[in-house]
Amino acid sequence: MGVKQLGIVGQSVKRRDGIGHVTGQTQYVDDVFYTGMLWLKMVRSPISRGIIHGIDASKAEAFPGVVAVVTAKDVPNNWYTILCLIGVEPNDEPVLAHEEVMYMGEPICAIVAETEAIAAEAAALVKLDIEELPPVLDMEFAISPDAPVIKKWGNNTFMYDGYNHRKLRFGDFEKAIQQADHVIEGDYSLSPIEHAPIETHCCVVKPEPDGRLTVHSNTQALYFTMDNTAIILQVPSQRLHMIGGTVGGGFGGKVDVITEPITCIAAMKTGRPVKWRWTREEEMRKSSTRAGVKMHYTDGVMNDGRIIARKVRSLEDAGAYHRHSPYGVQKHMANLPGPYTIPNVWVDAYCVYTNRQPSSAMRGFGVTEATFAVECQMERIARTIGMDSWEIRLINAYRNGQMRPVRKVVEDATLIETIQAAAELIGYELPAHLKAMSSDDYGGKGGHHG
């Protein structure tokens, strides 16, 4: 290895925003105030699944200090469209629910008032007439024939090119598993977790005299949020002026375009600046989580430690709506075999819908879950066949020039080098034949450090 010495690149210069962050001087969205600014609170579904028969907001509307109530009929294009820009269809999530509710906490109508306290008090006065239906919460149940179908297209999974799961097929798993000395299986699962940013979701919208809207947002993706908001509002993107860029923690939790459209509609309807900031409870119970995931591995392993076959079935809990899950499952699928050279691979990855708050992107989207399972499975293999934990990884590690199951040739591999460096770091002496290994020892093309 060895990299060319550069000038300022490679230097640990002090971060420019560090002092502002640690002394509380950085301006975040919640620090934005305008004279005459109104506050927004959301009325949400109290149950996990049901049919909406009535929304009576008359008492809330009459409550002193309430300026407007925003319902589904105020939303020009009442769909969260976040994936349509990257070609994922059909739209499945209303911005504000009006026919049915699919998870506890689903937004139904927004109260806009002179103060946050008034908005919260008035929100409690909205009467909801919802006929409760039994929720589907368990993924295995959701994909069984006994489950009620909760999605309009007729089943409870995302449909990928006509299939109810994403497939990865490489080599001949069925044949290879017959030839294996050992068949080793493992179950791995993760329950949903919260991004837990210090800064909760917050949006402030100011209608400008020229008819534009200034949108202060803590989104991780300003243009993506602007364009999706414009589609929902049915206005040209040029009417929106997004200001952001400084986010108090994202971890994937701030790419859902979840506060901006409603806050814009409230500002347009009232002609006044509006702020919507989420409580910690909303952040935990209503915002997207990381998905719950269940994976089952079946590996064919030879006595010498080579893994010759791997089959994975994975279920990912999207919750009630797509958000970014159909994308995440594809990324998950590509990573489920792990960074090892396995000639026969079979993966089925499902994006499953349940009546749970939607999951969406989170740090390591689809990959964290896969590497957790892969690395526990590698250890299980080592323990089962009585091989050293370092050796099992080193002999199977992918090399530059080899073919991955997704049929991309490995070209930037350094798995072996990090394993060797970690052993050295803790003072563990690897045997000579393992020390001699390298990501470039396959001899194929690829690799940049030969």
Added chain:
Amino acid sequence: MAKHYGRGIAAVNYPTGMNLGGDPTQALIFCQPTGGFSVKLASTDLGQGLKTVIAQIAAEALGVPFDSVIVDTGDTDSAPHCMGTFASRATHRVGNAVIMAANEARKALLDVAAEEMEAAPEDLVLENGEIYVKGAPERKTNVFNVALAAHFKHGKTISGRGIYLKQKSGLDPETGACDPDSTEAHATTVAEVEVDDETGEVKVLRLASAYEVGRQINPEMVKGQIVSGAVMGMSHALMETVFPYYPALDHHTYSFGEYIIPTALDIPEIESVVLEYPSSNGPYGVKGVGEMTANSPIPAIVNAIYDAVGVWVTDLPVTPEKVLRALEERSLETH
């Protein structure tokens, strides 16, 4: 009843950039009259330090002092498109766009300098804001003078446009064949734990890791990612869930009173070493380090628990209750 020591390892890869590509980012750079350079981006800094590393990359590519580079992010009226900050893509994508923009601005600057100095632009060296003729260092000027001359004498703009796009690729629905990354970063973590077989509690003693991240733009901030990622991974392994009885909804968490995250007292000894094998397509060889650092600690800790007490608890989070139940189940099997 005793405390048991265990050690586990995990080796991971991490893809840089959006799966299947199709995620562009643009940058604009312009020079102010006195030689400051403003980098205009619509990218977002989530706290990881993007604004600082982008200033470093711009300064390096322009050949000007770090302090003369201003990074202006986060306004769609004044900066071109960026897909966003996610998928460990920002330093890779934004950095590439900024280098492209800087090259154009640098060329415009040197063209004016060449006129001022009566030299050929290709004979000029620009380093840290100073400009001189190759082989004749006494024939020199600086960015300050050239910028003033460009604005008020020559009527020339010194600016640059940059974009980076990995074009969107397809996925074969029958085989899953696809191009899932721009490059791959790697990490190996060794976890050492202590498991109390009476309470089921797992204490992480040490996380020692090796990372390979292509090229470090700012080693101290890479270390910041490493330490915070290690803690986040440990927390994911042992503490966090919004549905403690998933898939049931019971005890759905609503505050940090029930949703447990680590505090300073929970943080183990964290050691790391960073290897650099530059990628072919990242700015100066960068690979994305952001997300990966939270991944390897999780299986390393689970494997260390197995090493300590001989039970597999592979349903996250590994709470004391799950450890005790697994130990109990094993003792029932063996009796």
